[in-house]
Amino acid sequence: MLDEGVDICLSETDTISPLDIPSIFISEDADDAEVFKERNVKYAELCKNRLDNVKYAERPTQTFNGALKDKQIQIDKMVAVDEGAIASVWDIYDSFCNQNETPASGKKAVYPETTMNTSNGQEKRGQLGSSCSSLSSDSTICSKFEMEMCEDSFNADYDLQLIMSSESFQYSLFVMERSIVANIFQTKLAAYRQLPTQGDPDSTVKPGAEERNESGTPTLEHLLTLSCKLTRGCNITSMAWNKKNLDILAVAYGDFESRNQKPSLICCWCLNKPTWPECVFHCHSCVISLDFSTDHPSQLAVGMHDGTVAIYNVSQYNVTCIADSGDCFTKHLKPVWQVNWIKQAMTLSAEGRDAVVSVSEDGRMSKWFRCSNRFECLDLMKLEKKYAKIKKTKQVQPLGVTSAFCVDFHPTESNVYVVGTSDGPIHKGCISNNQNFLDTYQHFRPVNHIEWSPFSSDVFLSCSSCRIIHLWRKDLFTPLLSFTSTQMAVDAVKWSPNWSTIFAAHNEEQVEIWDLNSSIINPTIVHYAAAGVKVKSLLFTRGTDCVLVGDTDGQVTVYRIENLRVGEDKQTPVRSPLGANTPLLETQAVFLGPLEGKEAQENQNHRAETCQTLLR
Numbered sequence: 001m002l003d004e005g006v007d008i009c010l011s012e013t014d015t016i017s018p019l020d021i022p023s024i025f026i027s028e029d030a031d032d033a034e035v036f037k038e039r040n041v042k043y044a045e046l047c048k049n050r051l052d053n054v055k056y057a058e059r060p061t062q063t064f065n066g067a068l069k070d071k072q073i074q075i076d077k078m079v080a081v082d083e084g085a086i087a088s089v090w091d092i093y094d095s096f097c098n099q100n101e102t103p104a105s106g107k108k109a110v111y112p113e114t115t116m117n118t119s120n121g122q123e124k125r126g127q128l129g130s131s132c133s134s135l136s137s138d139s140t141i142c143s144k145f146e147m148e149m150c151e152d153s154f155n156a157d158y159d160l161q162l163i164m165s166s167e168s169f170q171y172s173l174f175v176m177e178r179s180i181v182a183n184i185f186q187t188k189l190a191a192y193r194q195l196p197t198q199g200d201p202d203s204t205v206k207p208g209a210e211e212r213n214e215s216g217t218p219t220l221e222h223l224l225t226l227s228c229k230l231t232r233g234c235n236i237t238s239m240a241w242n243k244k245n246l247d248i249l250a251v252a253y254g255d256f257e258s259r260n261q262k263p264s265l266i267c268c269w270c271l272n273k274p275t276w277p278e279c280v281f282h283c284h285s286c287v288i289s290l291d292f293s294t295d296h297p298s299q300l301a302v303g304m305h306d307g308t309v310a311i312y313n314v315s316q317y318n319v320t321c322i323a324d325s326g327d328c329f330t331k332h333l334k335p336v337w338q339v340n341w342i343k344q345a346m347t348l349s350a351e352g353r354d355a356v357v358s359v360s361e362d363g364r365m366s367k368w369f370r371c372s373n374r375f376e377c378l379d380l381m382k383l384e385k386k387y388a389k390i391k392k393t394k395q396v397q398p399l400g401v402t403s404a405f406c407v408d409f410h411p412t413e414s415n416v417y418v419v420g421t422s423d424g425p426i427h428k429g430c431i432s433n434n435q436n437f438l439d440t441y442q443h444f445r446p447v448n449h450i451e452w453s454p455f456s457s458d459v460f461l462s463c464s465s466c467r468i469i470h471l472w473r474k475d476l477f478t479p480l481l482s483f484t485s486t487q488m489a490v491d492a493v494k495w496s497p498n499w500s501t502i503f504a505a506h507n508e509e510q511v512e513i514w515d516l517n518s519s520i521i522n523p524t525i526v527h528y529a530a531a532g533v534k535v536k537s538l539l540f541t542r543g544t545d546c547v548l549v550g551d552t553d554g555q556v557t558v559y560r561i562e563n564l565r566v567g568e569d570k571q572t573p574v575r576s577p578l579g580a581n582t583p584l585l586e587t588q589a590v591f592l593g594p595l596e597g598k599e600a601q602e603n604q605n606h607r608a609e610t611c612q613t614l615l616r
Helices: 033-049 089-099 121-130 133-165 167-184 186-192 584-591 598-602 606-615
Strands: 219-226 236-241 248-253 264-270 279-283 287-292 299-304 309-314 319-324 336-343 354-360 364-371 374-382 387-390 395-398 404-409 416-421 426-430 439-441 447-452 459-464 469-473 481-483 492-495 502-506 510-515 525-528 535-540 546-551 556-562 574-576 579-582
Touching (some): 133 167, 186 219, 219 525, 236 535, 264 287, 264 299, 279 309, 287 336, 299 336, 309 354, 309 374, 374 426, 404 447, 416 447, 416 459, 447 492, 459 492, 492 535, 502 535, 510 535
Parallel strands (some): 236 287
Antiparallel strands (some): 219 556, 336 354, 364 374, 387 395, 404 416, 426 439, 447 459, 459 469, 469 481, 492 502, 502 510, 510 525, 535 546, 546 556
């Protein structure tokens, strides 16, 4: 039986709905319920007959259009009228004489060729109308009329140009522009200058209430943005304040990291007019560093990527290059990373005037001066590496020069400076000694920026590519304190000109505000850059609690430091056991003196706690 064949027939079963609840439109107890039931039965039979289309529905349609309606309107009748006029030569002449009639004399300007009296005017008209010479006279008068009209229009345009270019008119436009901008940015400018703000009298919101930080945490509040069409999308390389006018800011735009370098752009902004720069000029190479002169506030020193050092005389209406190292035989051959104006010593040739000092990647630190209409330089120091002894030949050979990245001069002793190198050491030198350095402070990575404290002449800050900020004292060769909060290289560090214990640092991603009076472990304020934008430059404002940040989008943003509680030591000296009127930071640095022997090793970690206690 198992070997016998078995036939199995597979067939499709009917579709079964587990749940079928027909929709109910009316109640079964209604009077017309039977009518709807009959319609449902007919519809079910119709669906069975139409197997291919189960979505059948009855819809009424309109097969004819209704009668059209006429609408009538009434308007006035359009009437066309033909009009004409005849102007003879004498009509044109009389009209022309009436236009040139002067108010003072009341007489008409008459040309000698067409002089006539009124008695024989009719005869002249008849004769000119019947003679062939009338055509030539007509053309002559019409051509003279056209020439006079062209001269009048030219004189009007010329007078308009003279008015527009006049100094009085430019000054009037300057005052009017300042007034309009002051009205537009009144609240922002008042907040920048720490003045009481005045809001709209019709507004119910109190002035500054919507911008106030209610949390009480220290932060950076956006105030102004210096940007225009020329600078949009440009990379900011350097910024510098004017030494005399605290509202003038010079900003350099360029990109020295790209292969195809374009001419750099320099704009001088005034914070009273953030919509457009006061003056704009271009340089043939990318500008890396800027600095204004103290004795001549209109002179701007510029250091470029191709090694050029130039001085520009900057004014509102004209910018001229008064000195350029392009023709100098001893010019820098590599990028000039920093330029500084320094005060020269009293000599017979230069009575305390300031001079330009530049540091370059070629390892030279040079001072520039003008001599016989030429721009010459004198090398203050050549940064050479240590000498090495070769074993085979037993000769001592230099390893070459090291690049100089930054320099800063002592705030009270103008001949003393510290310079940062690409190998890591920080050298302290003197202008009068161009052979040897005075001291050396050891870093382990390239030093990006150095700055002396404006309150203490013995303390300076340095930052490098090792992501660490060091606080140094000039008589110690190990840093007093070290600060770090990020894993990126620190590009620059700036002391606050208003508070002795506050400094700022920045990298490409963020800006940090450190308050030594609050914490030496973490920054008090951390402000992150916008997405796709990198921070490239940083400056404190003088006299106000603000900081300027330049980015790769061509914008200089003014931030106000909010809720930073630093006490009453703002630009105020305090009493110390070492003497009267010693600044706060100087007192701290003296208390943190060097420790010798075993005591130095045992108390290395205790230094930070001591500093924090003294600051409090």
